[in-house]
Amino acid sequence: MSPPSSGRTLFFFEKPSAMRQLQRFFHSPNTVCVAAEGHLLSAEEPGSIRPEWKPWRFDTLPIVLATIPVSYGTNRSGQSHEPKIAAIRQALSGVERVIIATDPGREGSMIAWEVLEHLGWRGRVDRLKLGALDDVSIRRAFAALAKEPSSGERDYAAYLEALCRQYEDYHLGLNGTRAISLRLRPPAFREPWRFGGVQTPTLAILTDLEERIRSFVPQDFFKVALHLGTQSGAELILWHAPKERIFDVEIAETIRTAAVTWSGPLTVEHKDVRRAPPRLFSKDTLARRCAKRFGWDPQHTAGIAQDLYDQGYLSYPRTESEYLPEGQAADATTVIVAIATVLTDLHSLIARDHVPVIRRGIKGHYVKDPGEHHAIVPLRKVPERSRLSADQFQLWELVAKAYLAAHLPDGIDARTSVTAEVRTPIGPKRFAVSGNVIRAPGWRTVYGSETELEADAVPGKARREGEAMSARLPVVNDGEGASAVTADIATAMTEPPRRITRGELPVVMGRLIDQVDDPMVKRALENPVNPNEPKGLGTAATRDTILPKLLKSRYITLSNGKDPAIEVTEVGLAFITAVRRVFPAYGDPVGRATFEAELAEIGRAKTRAEAIQRADAFQHRTRARLDELIAVISNSPVVSLDPSLIPYGQADNQPPTSAMLSFAVSLAERKGVKLPRGCKSSISVCRAFLDTHAGPRAPQNDGVSQPGQQRVPSAAMLSYARGLAEQRGITCPTEIETNFDACRRFLDAHASQPRQRTPEPSSGGARGNKPAEREKRRDRGGEMPGKATTRRRA
Template structure:
């Protein structure tokens, strides 16, 4: 009876004190919400007070997956199992974060939780993270949405006063699910179909494609093809110097009748395509007098618009060389941890129309918090002496140009303890924010025409009259290109005239800044800023995903980054050749996939049905698989090269086709993709010349596991029936096996790299390894060796010398775990017994923040990471 009373009391307590469960996207946000609302007790994985429970995900906790009967196991990627278009999608916990998912499930099922507040990031991906969690937990409670543009305590409290209804966010949730499911369908089916096609002749040639990734790659490949096909043309300019009473100025010959011709992009008003014509102009003008006419007119230049994420990434890449991924990470930290910027994952460059008072306070605070911004803050607030420059302006304050989030601007918080890169990015945003409220910069632009012997020479000058917004960037009223003045009717004397021989240049390779612009406009390069903004809704990906797309292409070795240039690899060209040959336009024409992104935006706005979109994606998927499956020929048509290096067997030309490099004369042939890795032209040229190359990375076994190796061309015995008349065959060299039949290596004439830490013998480079001289042959007495490639990190001979002499290498940054696929940094280090292991960087002590408990004392020493055994990847 007592038990029954106790149970009844507990039920009544639950009924009387229901609570809302707040689910944030990250633990740091949950912590910020708890601090902003106040009165919480901290438990292991959540906060609690009388009204709320707060916990968080750690990004995505679940991933969509096909039902088990539709799943295709790795190693069985054949056309038999394609296409995979399941009637519905299941959810699968992500293993590394499953414990966090269980915490949230437990909280959702608590009897006293009667509503759930979605406090994940305000956007498509945040919505998806939350929806998948509640779907997996079968949550039945009422749902509300916390929509935050800023992470300041005041903004968080204001957000809770304006919670949005669940129904209001259904279109956004539909768009999020469509994006996820569409990417899954196209990625899984496209990747498996192209991998199956490329692996038909054996091996495993992983060929990843994606709904957004592959059209983005197409942009880069098309530009590289333009560069490769570009034929430079000679042209000439005629330049002259003229003496006026006030000084000397230069002019360039122009054709006054010139008109732009879209069919001839190289044509310019000052270019001459005939050297003889250029020489005749020089002869006609030398030493002659000229008459001058000029026109001066005022010109204004408005400050650039506020930043959205893509324009911020472009600017940071151009100014500081920051990658798009790095810029996003810095902006997210400035928003989330430091709380000095508003939400960064935005595609808007305007502010809400009711934001004038907030802007006024923000500029006021900037002047108080940061001395270097004070003069600009004061100028904006003072304005023309009667009214500040902060006023209604559709270029800055426009609700129609805002979807989920407004432009990136500073918050009311003072910046503290920013790293150097964070400070650079913060300053970039603040100065753009301040500049947009300043008046336009004013110039006086002068165009002068000097006519000599019937030929016209143009000279242009520009004087900055009023710097306006340029004041924020340190400019003052001064001449940029001020011309030497010429009096009315003054006759000038030609001092020198010369022709300059020049050549047209190919288009520039993409940098991350220019590729982001191209993605934003679906591959159509648009110089006009306003036009680019108008086309942004049909871009490739979203501002929040474009950085990840570029990083994915780098990770898959479709492109490489050299300085600031992005260069496509042979693997990229082979994929484009395949997709074009199969006529899969959806994955090769960026503007078509940009249309899909536009339709996702329409779903968000409630203007397009989710089912209609997914039917179109399913049809697209069917088409991709059908084209690959039904293509009968083993050769794909394409623009193939003839190698510079002759055939090593007969000396004739070696030509490329889709799958091989082959000599038509003698039958010599090698695969273009040995071990699933595509040869670069420079690599195969070197292999034909030197008969060996490597070590090279990126090869894959039949089961898809990565490995590294040296490749050799070895002569074929005359009686080898598998290679008639070919002379050479391609072989992988992994170094000596170390077995009983291993021959003793003769190291005579080779450079010793150091002393063996186990037996004091000499260490030498040998094939894919560094090995002790006493660790070869059947009579070996030492077991010391290490690979040239350790977990996909190439280890140079110089690093081995350091290891042997100093006990450890420099910090190496490109290790990749075989188990998780994650990259990590470490030193290779020797232990007292001469074994090689990893030594990790010591972590700096965590900084203690106000209000935090049980923090490590800032003066305590960090723990040293344990040393683990380093295994070479062979």
């Protein structure tokens, strides 16, 4: 589609709401606007490309495509996007220039570019990056567009990066899930073993932590308390609790014996400690705070933040940065005044002549380059409480208070520390206690009595033991003499690492550097392009989608609580063990983070030609890795897993079918074993019992027969058919031994008949119906699902 020389411009928006925000700026009759509804095109399923790819067969792998075919997607109502794409095709007619005005990220770029590529557009393309939808931000975006004549070229590179992420995700999910499910998956686990480039190393992080927690052996350690009396009559307790903990009680006793006879001068130090406000919010840290404060799922937080962005109340929310560009420092006064019109209880904090505190550098809030998108902040446009839902206002208030706190003075605490040095046979030992008094609350007045003052602990790490604190210290002068009244030993116990919570997982994925201790590995995770954003897993836009996938696969479970902790199941542990055995690179989070950093280089290409070259190299590498993966898996043994360790799924809460239960009773009688507890009430327990005692399935070419090839029944079906024949006093047709359909017809005909009593004590019976028998066949001899999971990543 070649453009005419008409001077007309088409603006391509991601949503109608954003289009309406900007249309008031357009007065020229040569301006045309169109809006998508997210992705208008979707990737084709393998079976719709080639029929032989629909069944799950190992001998068809790897399934590799040069490009992923796409078809028209559907909206939430199930209606095809074909008319919308046809309307965009019509709107492009007579247009000379396209300006992409979708959300400013890789996914936003892809939404527009994939349609333009599909329609064969060959004209000029520019990129309008709307970091926020208030009037000032929109004008700034147009000013930046005018200064960057190659914005379209650079945005095409961002599109290719998103396309490569989708390419890898599609092929890894398709081939990896099928190959691992067909070759490695334990027979008792009936769902696919889902595999992905980001979700698998994320599970590896959780698995490593799970193993550390399970193998943790608590140890006693010791602290020594020194009870003192001073010359002025004051009484206080000093502690010897070094960072290098005391695990030997004899050492603690040596120190205690020396301390009990101590006397001498005390060292008292008074100093002011400045407390700077916390950083602003990125998408991940906002999700963590909302999980901790409100108990929200990260996806819920992301949806609320996106709604507020679309309405022009927050800046772009899918960001990894916690900083603002130095050029926005001049906006602080206006934004703070606007916030105060809504949060009227904070109006007293902002005097008429208030000058915001601007903190620059990585220890502050303003830097020269905050990254592709700056921190999430409120805008000049503020909401009316009545126009927002309760959740929307809570989130806006949280972000607004963080912004206000960032521009208020430091808090100041008056800190007093009292120390004494005790000579012992193993060297001098320091005993100390300290106390804080707030001299100036500073930014903390924004939060009042809220617990916002506490620094967030590093997820997955054991809690650090702080210095001994006293709620209130007596008046003691520096150099004042004191003597021991007594000394005793206190015993404490080491704690295991804390589990990562649902709200913390996106932060862990983005800041993998905090999870490693090796200095060399930490250096490998540093990001020289943007030191404020170290290498991590996935992108800010997609990290909150990983946990639902892991839950669906039963690799993890969630505990109870507002922000539940994540626990890895035996299935998840077995899966990661298998992946690391056959292809360790896919179970290495650090290696994956480095790989993702290389992938991001595609989006940083300065020209279209450079981006295409990098994308081609990446896709070639992806195909080579797939060949290696399939080759290794083809020679790997099936994973062994006790069926009783498989966690329940949503469908497992239902009782087994009558046919399944009758078969289980018959097996138990013939083999002289007891039915396990829960076998009559849980389909999962019953299924595990059958998997253990009914014998292996008959080989069926990966569970799918070739066209024209006769399918044989499973060993379980044959065993059940023979048992029914024995109960009914009839002869099994010979054809059921080799013909699946004949065996199924025999079961349908006889399983629903009333049980005939026979003198044989071991003969079981079955009462059921045809739907129940079909359910049994799905449980014991059904095929694996034929659809691969293909999800977009950006």
